Amino acid sequence: MRVCQVEGEWKRENIRISERTLPIPRDGQVRVKISANALNYRDLIIPLRGYGKRMQELPLVMLSDGAGIIDAVGRGVTQVQVGDRVCPVFYQSWLSGAPDNARFRFSLGCEQDGTMADYIVLPADGVCAAPSHLTDVEAATLPTAAVTAWRALVTEGRIKPGDTVLIQGTGGVSLFALQFAKLLGARVIATSSSDQKLAKVHALGADETINYRENEQWGKVAREIAGGTGVDHIIEVGGAGTLEQSLRAIRTGGTISLIGVLAGSDCNVPLGQVVTRHIKLQGITVGSRDDFEAMAKAIAQHKLRPVIDRVFDFGELGMALDYLSSGQHFGKVCIQHDKA
Ligand SMILES: NC(=O)c1ccc[n+]([C@@H]2O[C@H](COP(=O)([O-])OP(=O)(O)OC[C@H]3O[C@@H](n4cnc5c(N)ncnc54)[C@H](OP(=O)(O)O)[C@@H]3O)[C@@H](O)[C@H]2O)c1
Incomplete structure (x- = not known):
């Protein structure tokens, strides 16, 4: 073979x-x-x-x-x-x-x-x-990107209908996170480096979009879109290069799922905010077989593609x-x- x-x-x-x-x-x-x-x-x-x-x-x-x-x-x-x-x-x-x-x-x-x-x-x-x-x-x-997004938003993130989720970029993990967030009744803000991709992500169901390359202060924009208090969950794939903006975007008590370090892994961010604003910084590394099974049921039920x-x-x-x-x-x- x-x-x-x-x-x-x-x-x-x-x-x-x-x-x-x-x-x-x-x-x-x-x-x-x-x-x-x-x-x-x-x-x-x-x-x-x-x-x-x-x-x-x-x-x-x-x-x-x-x-x-x-x-x-x-x-x-x-x-x-x-x-x-x-x-x-x-x-x-x-x-x-x-x-x-x-x-x-x-x-x-x-x-x-x-x-x-x-x-x-x-x-x-x-x-x-x-x-x-x-x-x-x-x-x-499904086994890697989809289970990662599911574990971040559902198993660890305990997403609720009406929550606001921010996804970074339009790669595999982020688009599954978008689809799961919509399926579970959340509002989604999507970021991308490309306006063409933002048009596509909007067509897929994203409620609001931000070009992170043109708008370096995308965290502030996301916070405003989320009514000034900030978003509930962030799918953080950038890491060092994006965490500071994520901290601006997240609400007090919100969850940042740290999934990737595409924009670097060593950083200097204002950690005091994590403490005083009770932010959950949740590392995610894929998930278990149980996560796969729960996710597969939801995918089948909603005929998600x-x-x-x-x-x-x-x-x-x-x-x-x-x-x-x-x-x-x-x-x-x-x-x-x-x-x-
Ligand atoms: N921890 C885990 O369990 C786990 C599991 C799977 C993946 N990951 C990690 O998660 C990351 C994404 O994985 P993937 O498989 O989804 O990758 P992918 O399909 O290659 O997607 C990468 C996308 O990320 C976006 N991106 C790149 N730099 C960015 C930045 N500075 N800010 C915002 N978005 C940025 C880009 O989107 P645009 O082109 O739209 O700008 C790019 O297309 C990787 O670091 C990977 O190692 C972790």
Whole structure:
């Protein structure tokens, strides 16, 4: 079977398609015939050994997101059966409960082989049913970006109808956050570097939009839009470069979900405000299998469809990564096996 893996030395040019023996599921395991994958920002730094020593030694199969059909099961598997369409869950070691070191031990495409293979064998608990109204490509977008947005807004953020949510940019996590926020009755303020993307995000349901490149004081603008008191939740993907404006935008007692550090990780921000205004700074690193299941129910109930920007073929991962890193995308960049 084909795998797309980093081999030899840690560098982007060493992502290659190779052959491996078809794995056989042992007791309690399932084999999934993968038909689609999705890319995440982390897949740009994984080939550079961006997550350090905790990563699996090379070769490492790329990507954390995928979807496919179970085509074989080992003895004792009762939760799923051959023919079920599933997504592998991001943290194979985090099924439920609060995060801890043991639960962060194994994520796909980092501490263990990822999903960009014709087949993957995992414990039966390591996969979840994909919502049936979605295509394989759409289902493949769920395990990382969508679960992250769900965990931030719902599991940790306890979003309520009528809340105001600010999303930063129009990447995978932020657009899922927009869709979940709207589904749960919230008002959404979206920011982007591009007016064309702002028009698209408005069409997707954002109530208000701000171009963060043209308006450096976007936090003040967002606060005013939110009636002067500030927004309830922020999906913070910028980090150091955006946190100061987020602190201007957030209401007293509001939640900033710190999800990414696209604009830097070391910063000098007025932390006194976090204290005196009782702001929750909540770190988020994806979520558990339980988060996936709760989210998948909501997606199925509301027939929500992920936003797909572009789909590449199995042999085009390098092109797909270049496209992702160019920042032109709006939503998810995906791979479809045997696309032609
Ligand atoms: N902690 C977790 O669990 C978790 C999970 C998934 C992702 N992440 C992290 O979250 C971040 C986003 O991931 P993703 O997969 O959604 O990435 P993505 O699809 O590549 O989206 C990146 C988008 O972020 C926006 N952006 C970039 N710099 C920005 C800035 N300074 N201010 C506001 N927006 C900015 C841009 O939107 P515009 O083009 O519209 O300006 C860009 O298109 C990454 O840092 C990633 O590592 C974390």
